[in-house]
Amino acid sequence: MRREIRSGEYEFVFAGNGIEALAKLREHKDIDMVLSDINMPEMDGLTLLEQIPSVDPNVRSVVVSAYGDMKNIRTAMNRGAFDFVTKPIDFDDLRITITRTLETIELWRSALESRDKLVVLENELSLANRMQQSILPTSFPETDSYQVFASMEAARDVGGDFFDLLPIEGGRVGLAVADVSGKGIPAAMFMMSSRTLLRGAAIGQSDPSKILREVNQLLCENNDTAMFVTLFLGIFDPETGDFVYANGGHNPPVILGADGTPNLLPTTDGIALGIFPDIAFRENSITLAPGETAILYSDGVTEAENAEGEQFELDRLYEVFAEAPPRDARTATVDVLKAVNAFADGAPQFDDITCLTLRRGGGAE
Numbered sequence: 001m002r003r004e005i006r007s008g009e010y011e012f013v014f015a016g017n018g019i020e021a022l023a024k025l026r027e028h029k030d031i032d033m034v035l036s037d038i039n040m041p042e043m044d045g046l047t048l049l050e051q052i053p054s055v056d057p058n059v060r061s062v063v064v065s066a067y068g069d070m071k072n073i074r075t076a077m078n079r080g081a082f083d084f085v086t087k088p089i090d091f092d093d094l095r096i097t098i099t100r101t102l103e104t105i106e107l108w109r110s111a112l113e114s115r116d117k118l119v120v121l122e123n124e125l126s127l128a129n130r131m132q133q134s135i136l137p138t139s140f141p142e143t144d145s146y147q148v149f150a151s152m153e154a155a156r157d158v159g160g161d162f163f164d165l166l167p168i169e170g171g172r173v174g175l176a177v178a179d180v181s182g183k184g185i186p187a188a189m190f191m192m193s194s195r196t197l198l199r200g201a202a203i204g205q206s207d208p209s210k211i212l213r214e215v216n217q218l219l220c221e222n223n224d225t226a227m228f229v230t231l232f233l234g235i236f237d238p239e240t241g242d243f244v245y246a247n248g249g250h251n252p253p254v255i256l257g258a259d260g261t262p263n264l265l266p267t268t269d270g271i272a273l274g275i276f277p278d279i280a281f282r283e284n285s286i287t288l289a290p291g292e293t294a295i296l297y298s299d300g301v302t303e304a305e306n307a308e309g310e311q312f313e314l315d316r317l318y319e320v321f322a323e324a325p326p327r328d329a330r331t332a333t334v335d336v337l338k339a340v341n342a343f344a345d346g347a348p349q350f351d352d353i354t355c356l357t358l359r360r361g362g363g364a365e
Contacts, residue, residue: 001095010098018043018051025055033082033101034061038072046072049079058108060101064089135195137165140329141173143361145238147329148175150356151337153300153349160187160229161298161352162195166202168235174202174211177250177296177356178231181272186225194219194229194273208233208246209283212273216248216281219274228274232296234358236288241360243294246283248273251299254317258291260325262318265294290362293326295336300351304340307347312340329357 004010013028015021017040025031034052038045045063052059060082065073073084082104083097140148150163160182166174178194180187194215201214212233219229232253234245245265249272253265268282288294295317304312320339326332336355 017041018045018048021048022051022055025052025059029056031056031059032105033098034059035064035098036061037064038069038076046075046079049076049081053080058105058112060105062097062101135192136162140165142329143238145361146236147359147361148173148357149329149333150177150296150354151333152352152354153337154352155183155300155349160191161300161354162191163296163354163356164195164198166199168202168206169204170206170237171239172206172235172237174208174233174235175294175296175356175358176231176233177298177354178229179250179298179300179352179354180229181227183351186227190225190227190229190274194231198231198233206235207283208235208244209281212246212248212270212281213279216273216279217277220277223274228272230272234294234296236358238360241288241290241292242285243288243358244283244285246270246281248281251297251302253297254295254314255286255288256293256295256321256325258289258325260321260323262321264314288358288360290360291325293329293332293357293359295332296356296358297336298352298354300349300353301336301340301355303351304344304353305347305350306344312343316343326357326359329359332357332359 001010005012013024013031015024019042021034021036036045036048049061049063052061061080063073063076063081063084064087065076065084066087076084082101085094085097136152137150140150148165152161152163160180162178164176166176168174176198178191180191180194197215197218198211201211205211212231215231230250231248232245232250234243236243245268247268248270252267255263255265265286266284268284270281271279302311302313302317316339317336320335333355337353340353
């Protein structure tokens with residue numbers, strides 16, 4: 001192999017026995033593979049194979065054995081040898097074995113590098129998930145006059161759905177559920193921008209239609225990615241039960257009567273935010289009677305699929321409360337998420353699942 005040595009392709013380090021070989025491995029940290037006879041003085045090749053991983057677990061070993069000595073060859077392979085060659089040595093075969101072993105080492109190193117990058121990415125995604133979850137409300141109002149509870153289950157490490165509670169002048173509360181186009185990190189970043197703009201637009205403003213208009217305008221100004229967000233925003237007055245709302249292309253909430261009878265909230269026909277500037281949004285209002293409940297949700301609820309490809313759909317959402325109306329907002333939200341997960345029955349979750357429940361106090365308990 002003079003040609004390979006002169007060209008710098010290979011560099012050989014020689015040792016007379018296993019003990020000397022271990023010393024050479026410790027001295028030369030860049031050794032990739034060991035080519036070893038089995039019969040050697042002081043420490044034989046089989047014992048050497050056991051010792052090599054303690055020095056460098058990434059070194060690959062090839063053993064040389066007499067033709068037909070299958071017992072030692074089997075032992076060598078069990079102790080971690082990558083390959084073997086037999087005496088008398090065929091140098092063409094030896095060259096192929098060395099090349100194949102070194103190629104495997106390169107693949108292994110590439111896999112380790114990819115693994116390390118994956119670990120870093122997973123750690124960053126885990127941190128992003130914790131950051132994203134930390135900006136979502138975790139404390140919900142629960143009074144005699146009304147209760148609110150919400151939850152979001154991301155389909156990936158980070159999600160594009162969000163919900164929010166907004167303080168509105170006059171003791172009112174804004175309730176928002178949104179769903180960003182796309183998945184993963186881009187959707188999560190757009191989600192955080194959308195939420196920040198929503199909270200900013202709601203400062204000193206109490207008309208849902210004007211809030212959506214301002215958020216849409218701001219999203220359209222710097223939206224090179226052409227992403228968009230569907231957003232439902234309602235403002236609830238606990239004193240009167242009035243619920244004023246505007247809808248930016250989102251799923252209409254379900255209103256449950258005090259007896260559990262479901263109805264869809266009348267739509268306001270708004271389009272998603274971030275697509276066209278200068279869009280006006282209409283608003284509408286209803287009055288929640290004591291004991292009535294509003295279920296706000298993302299399409300991850302109604303479009304959740306089971307293994308057969310069937311979707312959860314609205315009818316199954318209605319069935320969650322067919323036997324009894326919700327007792328409180330927390331129970332209603334949990335029951336919806338449980339029903340969706342039971343329906344999916346382990347099928348992959350392709351979309352974020354978000355549910356926010358508003359229940360007006362009073363009525364039948």
